[in-house]
Amino acid sequence: MLHAKQDLDKDPVAQQSTILEQVPIIDIAELRVDSAAPLARPAVDSIAEACSSWGFFQVTNHGISQDLIDQVWQQTRRFFDLPIERKMSVLRSRENPWGFYHNELTKNQRDKKQVFDFTREGTDPIYGQSNRWPGQQEAFKSTMQEYFTACTQLSLQLLEAFCIGLDLPAKFMHADFASNHTGFLRLNYYPVHDPIEGAADDYQAVADLGVHHHTDAGALTVLIQDEVGGLQVHRDGYWYDIPPVPGAIVINTGDMMQVWSNDTYHAPVHRVLAMDARDRYSLPFFFNPAADARVSPLPSVANEQNPSRYKPIEWGSFRGKRSDGDYADYGTEVQISQFRR
Numbered sequence: 001m002l003h004a005k006q007d008l009d010k011d012p013v014a015q016q017s018t019i020l021e022q023v024p025i026i027d028i029a030e031l032r033v034d035s036a037a038p039l040a041r042p043a044v045d046s047i048a049e050a051c052s053s054w055g056f057f058q059v060t061n062h063g064i065s066q067d068l069i070d071q072v073w074q075q076t077r078r079f080f081d082l083p084i085e086r087k088m089s090v091l092r093s094r095e096n097p098w099g100f101y102h103n104e105l106t107k108n109q110r111d112k113k114q115v116f117d118f119t120r121e122g123t124d125p126i127y128g129q130s131n132r133w134p135g136q137q138e139a140f141k142s143t144m145q146e147y148f149t150a151c152t153q154l155s156l157q158l159l160e161a162f163c164i165g166l167d168l169p170a171k172f173m174h175a176d177f178a179s180n181h182t183g184f185l186r187l188n189y190y191p192v193h194d195p196i197e198g199a200a201d202d203y204q205a206v207a208d209l210g211v212h213h214h215t216d217a218g219a220l221t222v223l224i225q226d227e228v229g230g231l232q233v234h235r236d237g238y239w240y241d242i243p244p245v246p247g248a249i250v251i252n253t254g255d256m257m258q259v260w261s262n263d264t265y266h267a268p269v270h271r272v273l274a275m276d277a278r279d280r281y282s283l284p285f286f287f288n289p290a291a292d293a294r295v296s297p298l299p300s301v302a303n304e305q306n307p308s309r310y311k312p313i314e315w316g317s318f319r320g321k322r323s324d325g326d327y328a329d330y331g332t333e334v335q336i337s338q339f340r341r
Helices: 041-052 066-080 084-088 138-165 255-260 315-324
Strands: 025-027 056-060 099-101 114-119 184-190 209-214 220-225 231-235 238-241 249-253 270-273 280-287
Touching: 025 041, 041 056, 041 138, 066 114, 066 138, 066 184, 066 280, 138 184, 138 220, 138 249, 138 280
Parallel strands: 025 056
Antiparallel strands: 056 249, 099 114, 114 184, 184 280, 209 270, 220 249, 220 280, 231 238, 231 270
């Protein structure tokens, strides 16, 4: 959770060798059973515990083939190796957030990275825009769309586990996600050399982190990271590394899940270090609800004994305001704390 100090990025990094607790690694093979069968509890209980403590966990036996993941890495590196002119041809903007960007802000501070974002095909319901793909990159597009579908399936399985962990039916939240979610996939490239260092005056001069501290806005995030490392989660005044684990996928909860769970689960503050020796790549899939979703604490966690801690949040509006801060300083970034009762 955020505490009173203003700049969490100045907090110390914990000595990993002295940590008694670790971000858990959970085998979720039991989640991928016939939907007619009752969901086994060990993985569900482990996930619920992780969501209420770290907000982060890693999953194995997740069902996404290593062959597909290998293809995704190959296409990701090929994209970022393109000449800057090719990437700039699909440049993102405040009006259309789908495409390439190299000047993103987090908490009004520039991140040292390049990104490529895309969502479901067609006109998206929040921005009224469509994906833009680089020309002559058909293998890139088809691979990414296949991986997007795989991440969606995994996210729905995790969503069911989240619901059971909150004493709700597995499919209680499917209506806000199954056929109308607003999730998107991001390709991250964290170069050692600042890609816009010394560029025009409209860029902030210093990018001292890969991504500055933040929480994710949506329900949950599915992340694959390469072997370089650099992802850290904040807890109890320290930063903890989330090391790459071969074959595992990193999961974390987002702001909307914290609201839905009435603070039973929490959205962890995390960041990415700036690269100083090796380039790094990562691919987060942000699983977000339908544009018209109205997010408020669920009935199993909000009652007379435990009143609702949040006013309802209109997801489409919240997401639009949150993404504005990627491009310029429009004032204080919208946060769920502003909706606390």
